[in-house]
Amino acid sequence: MVAEWLQKLLILQDRDSSCDGIKQQLARIPDQIAAEEANIREIAEALKEKENAMKHLEVKRLDIEGEVEQTEATIIKYKTQQMQVKKNEEYTALENEIKNLQAKISEMEDEELLLLEEIDQRSVILNRDRDSITSQKHTLEAHIELLKKNYAASQSELEAAKGAVVECGQELDAGVLQQYQYVKSQVKRPPVVVPLVENKCQGCHLKVSGEVETDVRRGRELTRCDSCGRILYYDR
Ligand SMILES: [Zn+2]
Incomplete structure (x- = not known):
């Protein structure tokens, strides 16, 4: 039979951990939104x-x-000018100029034709890209909307979870609650309240002293691991 204070403490830990989970979820959402917004900018660019x-x-x-x-x-x-010149050589010189220019025009027209073909091909691809980017953008925007909704939902969830933690804390002895909060602020990661299994703390996995073990087995008062400081209980 687990002591009543321990039962309450374990419930508190459970609610506290859901609270922390929601907080972590909330903390990640703004980055996720920013990442999707960056994706939208990237595809638009x-x-x-x-x-x-x-x-x-x-x-x-x-x-x-x-x-x-x-x-x-x-x-x-x-x-x-050709019609106005008097000398034959002047006429021929102009004739050559005209021929050169006509050849140049023909070259330019060939170039323009190639360019037109390229423009046609590219415009087909560009239209396809536009469609695909529009649909990608819609998907990303929908995801952002969903993330925003999740954020709002998690916020109200957090409020409720916080309330549950406070409520549970009120049920606890003030000293026990204080110790729990202190240990929580000291340990690197949860859980704060852990079972003692085969004389080993399940937080740090080290063996506890005989004295600690006896106290934990007795279960009358709050006992902490002599290595990591977590609150221990004997799970019988
Ligand atoms: Zn420990």
């Missing part, structure tokens, strides 16, 4: 980069078109 690359190709294509127009204007100008 990746899409922006692809869109910029596409814009760059469009600009390049417009540049080529502009240059073709300019070159065509120059050809017209040379043709007009």
Whole structure:
């Protein structure tokens, strides 16, 4: 038969540990939200980069078109000059210039055609990327919403759990409660109240002294492990 104070203490520990669990859960959520927000930014930036690359190709294509127009204007100008020149060699020189410019135009048009093909292919991929990013973004946003809801739910859960701990603490002897809180602040990790099994503290797994063992077996008062300081009880 476990002493009444010990029963109450174990209940307190149990409630306290649920309280700590909720606190840990709460502490993790803001980081999880921040991570998902970072993911959203990352995919949006990746899409922006692809869109910029596409814009760059469009600009390049417009540049080529502009240059073709300019070159065509120059050809017209040379043709007009040709009609005005008197000397044969001047006429031939202009004729050669015009031929050079026409060859240049043909090269530029080839380049523009290749560019157009690239733009077409890329725009198919870009549209696909946009769809996929939109759906990824929705998934991430839904997860953020869920995390926010969980946060709010955990907060009310924590309030209730805290209340349960206080309620349980009130049932305990003030001295016992104080010792529990002190030991909790001293040990590296829970639990605070542990059983003694085969003379070994189940917190630090070290053997306790004969005196401690006797006191724990008697179970009349709160006894602590002489190695780690945890509160011990004899589980019979
Ligand atoms: Zn110990």
